[in-house]
Amino acid sequence: MEPGGFLEALQRAVELRFHGRGGQGAVTAATLLVRAAMIEGKWGQSIPSFGAERRGAHVLAFARIAGRPVPVHSMVRRPHVVVVLDPSLVYVESERAKVVRGIRPGGVIVANVPKPPRLEAGARLYTVNATRIAEELGLVVAGWPVVNTAMLGALAKATGVVSIDSVVEAILGYWRGRVAELNAEAARRAYRETREAIVERVAAR
Amino acid sequence: MPARMGLRGNEAVAYAVKLARVEVVAAYPITPQTIVVEKIDELISKGEMDAEMIHVESEHSALAAAYGAAVGGVRAFTATASHGLAYMYEMLWWTAASRIPLVMAIITRAIGPPWNIHVEHADIMSTRDTGWLISMAENNQEALDLTIIMFRVTEDPRVYLPGIVGLDGFILSHTVEPVEIPDQEAVDAFLPPRRQPYTIEPGDPKAMGNLVPDEYFEELRMDMHRSMLEARRVIMEAGREYGKLTGRDYSGLVECYRCGDADTLIVGMGSWMGDAKVAVDMLREKGLRAGALRLRWVRPFPWEELREAGLGKRLVVVLDRSISFGHAGPLFLEVSSALEARPSMVGVPAGIGGVDISYEDIARIVEEAYGMVEERGRVFIPVYWYHLGRFYRLSPGAAPPEAVARAAPGAGGGGG
Numbered sequence: 158m159e160p161g162g163f164l165e166a167l168q169r170a171v172e173l174r175f176h177g178r179g180g181q182g183a184v185t186a187a188t189l190l191v192r193a194a195m196i197e198g199k200w201g202q203s204i205p206s207f208g209a210e211r212r213g214a215h216v217l218a219f220a221r222i223a224g225r226p227v228p229v230h231s232m233v234r235r236p237h238v239v240v241v242l243d244p245s246l247v248y249v250e251s252e253r254a255k256v257v258r259g260i261r262p263g264g265v266i267v268a269n270v271p272k273p274p275r276l277e278a279g280a281r282l283y284t285v286n287a288t289r290i291a292e293e294l295g296l297v298v299a300g301w302p303v304v305n306t307a308m309l310g311a312l313a314k315a316t317g318v319v320s321i322d323s324v325v326e327a328i329l330g331y332w333r334g335r336v337a338e339l340n341a342e343a344a345r346r347a348y349r350e351t352r353e354a355i356v357e358r359v360a361a362r
Numbered sequence: 363m364p365a366r367m368g369l370r371g372n373e374a375v376a377y378a379v380k381l382a383r384v385e386v387v388a389a390y391p392i393t394p395q396t397i398v399v400e401k402i403d404e405l406i407s408k409g410e411m412d413a414e415m416i417h418v419e420s421e422h423s424a425l426a427a428a429y430g431a432a433v434g435g436v437r438a439f440t441a442t443a444s445h446g447l448a449y450m451y452e453m454l455w456w457t458a459a460s461r462i463p464l465v466m467a468i469i470t471r472a473i474g475p476p477w478n479i480h481v482e483h484a485d486i487m488s489t490r491d492t493g494w495l496i497s498m499a500e501n502n503q504e505a506l507d508l509t510i511i512m513f514r515v516t517e518d519p520r521v522y523l524p525g526i527v528g529l530d531g532f533i534l535s536h537t538v539e540p541v542e543i544p545d546q547e548a549v550d551a552f553l554p555p556r557r558q559p560y561t562i563e564p565g566d567p568k569a570m571g572n573l574v575p576d577e578y579f580e581e582l583r584m585d586m587h588r589s590m591l592e593a594r595r596v597i598m599e600a601g602r603e604y605g606k607l608t609g610r611d612y613s614g615l616v617e618c619y620r621c622g623d624a625d626t627l628i629v630g631m632g633s634w635m636g637d638a639k640v641a642v643d644m645l646r647e648k649g650l651r652a653g654a655l656r657l658r659w660v661r662p663f664p665w666e667e668l669r670e671a672g673l674g675k676r677l678v679v680v681l682d683r684s685i686s687f688g689h690a691g692p693l694f695l696e697v698s699s700a701l702e703a704r705p706s707m708v709g710v711p712a713g714i715g716g717v718d719i720s721y722e723d724i725a726r727i728v729e730e731a732y733g734m735v736e737e738r739g740r741v742f743i744p745v746y747w748y749h750l751g752r753f754y755r756l757s758p759g760a761a762p763p764e765a766v767a768r769a770a771p772g773a774g775g776g777g778g
Binding site for chain 1: 501530532534538634647
């Protein structure tokens with residue numbers, strides 16, 4: 158690495174944060190995103206954040222996607238992109254767990270919600286009903302719709318950080334048979350259905 | 363062609379164990395180590411790895427079983443963390459003083475109470491005096507590479523001591539990043555058939571662990587020390603050859619980033635030294651000539667390398683992820699001894715129990731330390747604890763605990 162190159166590599170990286178509930182697959186989503194990036198010849202890193210995780214608890218995961226390796230391993234504090242896997246998390250008020258926390262001006266939020274929420278953020282908001290897509294495809298484990306692959310499709314549409322083709326390829330490489338096909342279909346459907354929502358534009362916090 | 367895969371640090375270690383053609387693995391699960399042995403189990407059950415996995419009832423037995431296999435003449439491996447390592451402690455001495463090569467991964471984790479599954483270096487640092495070689499990975503690629511290199515170094519007749527590969531719990535163990543997996547042929551060319559000082563086999567009985575004269579015991583101890591010193595050269599040779607086969611050179615016991623013309627050095631080990639490299643770039647943009655020196659090996663201690671890089675510096679900041687209660691961080695104690703405390707030195711314990719420390723925090727720490735040097739000309743502060751954006755002076759002999767309450771803008775409170 159050229160002197161100074163590490164900072165430059167970091168500055169050119171896309172930093173992401175995933176908010177989910179235990180069982181929805183936020184950690185797997187971040188991992189699949191890295192695999193999709195690697196398919197495109199990029200460098201990627203996914204960092205799970207484990208606390209007292211259990212089914213239903215609020216879970217965070219982070220990812221960085223870049224053209225060149227970035228040496229950092231700390232958590233993402235100022236994401237370009239926030240992916241929200243559970244509708245109920247959009248309105249979490251606590252400073253620590255808010256979905257808009259630290260988001261960069263002009264950043265993107267991709268949320269799984271039945272209809273566009275009222276959200277104050279200096280960010281662009283994209284929405285998709287990933288819960289319905291997961292239920293329609295039977296992607297339900299122990300009563301929980303598993304929305305992570307649908308949200309990767311939505312992420313591809315909203316940001317282009319990876320292409321939908323790479324997302325599908327990563328999914329097909331991760332699972333086998335029918336499970337792989339259903340998850341790939343979830344990503345494709347979400348890609349088609351994701352829309353930009355109009356939000357109240359208030360300065361980023 | 364080497365394969366490139368997105369792997370968690372634990373999986374990278376498992377692939378290294380497979381490539382080293384380890385024949386016996388014995389382990390007991392503990393977070394965050396579990397994936398290492400789960401992955402090895404998976405590789406064995408898929409027929410990709412030809413080894414015996416022994417599921418034991420405790421970590422003491424895990425190392426005892428791996429040791430027994432190694433004494434019998436095969437390459438053996440185990441992995442643990444935290445409480446598991448504490449439970450295994452007696453066997454660490456037994457293995458090293460028997461001069462039996464063996465490799466163990468330690469996925470560093472805090473030791474309770476209170477319960478904490480995140481990173482602290484107290485576990486791995488408690489092994490320093492047991493006669494094991496100790497290396498510490500910065501990223502998942504290194505976790506794989508160092509594991510393979512460790513087999514070669516520990517089985518060299520000039521060394522014949524066991525070795526530990528450390529990686530930060532969760533920060534590396536559960537983080538996925540691209541890892542290049544060398545070809546089996548390359549690893550086979552790098553790792554000669556197993557060598558060890560003796561084997562115990564049926565029909566060829568030997569006595570072990572006898573009561574010996576005190577003088578003889580002392581000589582054996584100092585022979586371990588002699589071999590550990592000799593290990594430095596073996597590591598350099600092995601690291602160079604590994605570089606020829608893979609393109610990744612490991613001849614250095616330390617890794618230096620922009621050290622040469624620096625007047626301030628950040629010294630530490632493990633994953634946050636990657637963040638330290640970005641901090642160095644940031645500080646340089648602000649005109650502070652910083653460099654980062656990462657200890658890739660803790661035992662043998664890279665004495666010469668540290669002195670060469672550090673003696674002429676104005677300031678050396680040592681990051682520690684654990685503390686020796688009542689004195690200072692263990693790395694600070696070792697580094698200040700090697701540097702004879704000639705530069706200004708500040709020891710900074712931080713990030714203990716998984717508290718997130720980023721490149722911004724490290725830059726802030728260095729600026730704070732540098733500011734004190736500018737103000738006073740020279741400082742020597744063994745413990746300058748950094749916690750959630752504030753500094754606390756807690757050095758032995760200092761005034762009662764005092765908060766140097768200057769909050770760092772935008773730093774701290776990063777979760778974890």
